Amino acid sequence: MIQLEAIRKDYQRRGQILTAFACESQQIEDGEYVAIVGPSGSGKTTLLSMLGGMLSPTTGRVLVDGISLYEHSVAERSAIRGQKMGFVFQSFNLIPYLSALQNVQVPLSFTTTSASEQLERATEMLTQLGLAERLHHKPSELSVGQQQRVALARTLVNDPQIILADEPTGNLDPTSREVVLEIFEQCHQQGRTLVVVTHDPSVAQRATRRLTLVDGMLVRAEDASSNASPQVAAA
Ligand code: ADP
Ligand code: MG
Numbered sequence: 001m002i003q004l005e006a007i008r009k010d011y012q013r014r015g016q017i018l019t020a021f022a023c024e025s026q027q028i029e030d031g032e033y034v035a036i037v038g039p040s041g042s043g044k045t046t047l048l049s050m051l052g053g054m055l056s057p058t059t060g061r062v063l064v065d066g067i068s069l070y071e072h073s074v075a076e077r078s079a080i081r082g083q084k085m086g087f088v089f090q091s092f093n094l095i096p097y098l099s100a101l102q103n104v105q106v107p108l109s110f111t112t113t114s115a116s117e118q119l120e121r122a123t124e125m126l127t128q129l130g131l132a133e134r135l136h137h138k139p140s141e142l143s144v145g146q147q148q149r150v151a152l153a154r155t156l157v158n159d160p161q162i163i164l165a166d167e168p169t170g171n172l173d174p175t176s177r178e179v180v181l182e183i184f185e186q187c188h189q190q191g192r193t194l195v196v197v198t199h200d201p202s203v204a205q206r207a208t209r210r211l212t213l214v215d216g217m218l219v220r221a222e223d224a225s226s227n228a229s230p231q232v233a234a235a
Pocket of ligand 1: 011
């Protein structure tokens with residue numbers, strides 16, 4: 001479970017303080033598929049980064065399975081992240097001089113996984129994502145959609161319980177977009193927690209809950225299974 005407690009994130013801009021995100025209390029249960037939607041500049045990336053242990057809030061706490069992320073050292077925090085979380089970004093951050101297979105093996109190389117098992121698991125992940133014929137291609141030899149799939153394989157190869165994605169389908173061709181969404185669906189069915197920032201209403205529609213941000217505030221917590229009128233979230 002991920003919990004936010006009395007969170008606020010301020011940035012300094014031209015000598016002024018800008019509150020990019022604020023929230024009194026919010027939680028994401030294990031196995032939820034949550035979409036974060038809202039206009040550009042509304043604080044989506046700020047929120048996701050704080051959930052992922054990558055950006056400390058100005059005040060408040062983020063708890064992941066009861067562990068308060070920002071009350072730990074940077075090293076401890078990155079260990080917690082490595083154990084529990086996987087990230088998918090719009091820019092894929094693939095290593096340009098490594099093949100698809102090698103890129104996917106990178107996270108495993110920080111674990112005790114043997115070389116042969118690394119190879120096996122990376123191959124299996126890429127095959128699941130429809131890239132069996134592209135194992136030895138470098139990122140520059142792949143389409144944007146294929147690159148995103150390699151990045152997704154690299155995220156999933158570590159078997160993260162929580163997946164955080166920022167505009168993961170942003171620039172994708174329809175086929176790759178569909179592959180990414182199907183994989184998310186599978187991850188959801190496997191009981192993983194997904195938090196996906198998206199501009200795309202059809203992506204948001206697949207989630208089981210949507211959080212809408214406007215000017216750094218959660219304005220609506222809407223449950224996909226109910227058609228009740230929107231409620232104002234505790235914010
Ligand atoms: P979104 O992802 O919804 O587009 P962001 O979380 O990136 O929104 O940004 C929220 C607000 O915070 C915006 O007004 C943005 O300009 C501002 N902001 C984001 N990062 C910084 C930063 N490092 N320094 C100053 N302002 C920032
Ligand atoms: Mg953003």
